[in-house]
Amino acid sequence: MHPSPLRRWRAVCVGTGKGWRGAADPARRPADTGRTAADGGQLTLGEQPLMVEAAAAGLGIALVFEGYAATALADGRVTRILADWCPAMPGLHLYYPSGRHLPLAMRLWIDHLRAALETCGDG
Incomplete structure (x- = not known):
């Protein structure tokens, strides 16, 4: 499926309200159209x-990391669309200065991320 038909659908947007952006072949990617995959997205979370x-x-389509959608995909509450346009992301990478003494705040942040990713299935 090509992403062009998505312009007719509402999008559930994240943060700034930017619409869906595919990842495969930049020449075929739809332009960022603001709040939606078209112009009709009404929900930003x-x-x-x-x-x-x-x-x-049923409030719209959403582009999220697979781990967050795994349960809903498995039980059929949502359907994957445009799988060919979304790159595989085997995990997150955190770069931080190596040193003998890691600041406590950084250690706590790393531990928090690991726990959160294990909880959502990305760990």
Whole structure:
């Protein structure tokens, strides 16, 4: 499926309200169209789990990390579209200065990220 038909659908947006942007072949990618995959998106949320629930409720399409949508995909509440346009992301990478003494705040942040990713299935 080509992403062009998505312009007719509402989008569930994240944070700034930017619309869906595909990843494959930049020459065929739709332009960033503001709040939606077209112009009709009416919902902007700050967290991907909420975006999945909004999509499952029929409020629009959402682009989220697979781990956040895994349960909803498995039980059929949402459907994957445009899989060929979304690159595989095997995990997150965190770059930080190596040194003998890692600041406590950085250690806590790393531990938090690991726990959060394990919880959502990306760990």
